[in-house]
């Protein structure tokens with residue numbers, strides 16, 4: 001269905017568990033028909049955000065608009081449109097067939113049931129003859145995940161929210177879940193929001209990536225976070241000293257904070273120094289300013305961002321990791337490849353504090 005409204009518009013969302021703030025989102029829109037990838041470390045708020053998007057809970061403060069209208073949790077109008085597949089999928093203590101048929105039966109939609117269930121199982125790579133009669137406890141973790149996915153896909157949802165859908169499945173199943181998700185968008189215009197720790201998989205499926213850190217959402221995708229302890233170098237400068245002796249110079253915050261943000265757009269790979277780079281050795285200072293960071297490390301991974309064709313390059317500097325985003329021709333010109341030693345460069349003035 002075409003609509004001028006985004007599927008979701010979140011306004012001034014603050015969500016607390018007790019006194020602990022777990023989500024802090026000023027303004028976030030999720031476009032209809034988009035596939036959004038949610039990235040973030042354990043405990044950053046991904047599952048909580050998905051729960052709110054599923055209208056399975058109410059934010060402590062703020063409002064969520066669904067296709068332009070303010071919505072409240074558990075409203076009957078929304079329940080048939082939005083579906084969430086949780087990390088540990090819940091299956092009814094029945095057969096696979098009954099699990100998948102359940103949602104349709106509730107809607108009193110029983111036409112062609114067998115054929116539709118056959119297709120739903122096929123969609124997630126499970127054979128009807130072998131799986132339909134099986135009981136819920138006769139499935140591996142990955143199979144249970146795919147049955148739960150089939151049970152949701154058969155309802156042709158407007159919104160499909162997936163929380164770690166490939167955490168316990170093998171590579172083949174991960175590919176099938178990717179294909180089934182893309183088909184849902186193609187065939188029914190489904191909007192998807194998917195949380196996953198598997199960056200490669202997430203970048204291969206999503207149009208846009210949102211990174212969450214301590215409840216704050218970055219619509220620019222993954223950004224670089226540095227956490228303390230920091231040492232004071234002078235009143236205007238903090239320093240993070242890595243285990244190998246390299247020093248990261250940061251502009252001091254003007255209020256208390258122990259979490260620095262270095263945006264990937266402000267980081268580059270220093271080609272001049274590249275050849276001399278070696279692990280654990282700070283590159284020569286030369287005539288650079290004291291606040292100009294030059295850190296030696298190596299390329300840990302390179303991931304393709306499906307929609308833009310850009311390459312996300314993860315760089316390990318001793319025990320921390322930085323990410324930057326490059327056009328494919330840049331990576332070719334610099335002859336970058338995983339394992340290559342490089343020097344990463346950013347100026348301390350580009351430090352932001354969370």
Ligand SMILES: Nc1ncnc2c1ncn2[C@@H]1O[C@H](COP(=O)(O)OP(=O)(O)OP(=O)(O)O)[C@@H](O)[C@H]1O
Pocket residue numbers: 017022040041042043044045046047048049
């Ligand atoms: N029901 C709850 N009661 C209290 N605290 C909770 C509850 N659920 C989650 N939390 C806390 O809220 C924070 C966010 O949790 P959430 O599950 O949303 O993170 P996540 O990014 O999905 O993590 P993971 O990647 O480990 O699944 C964490 O600090 C977690 O401990």
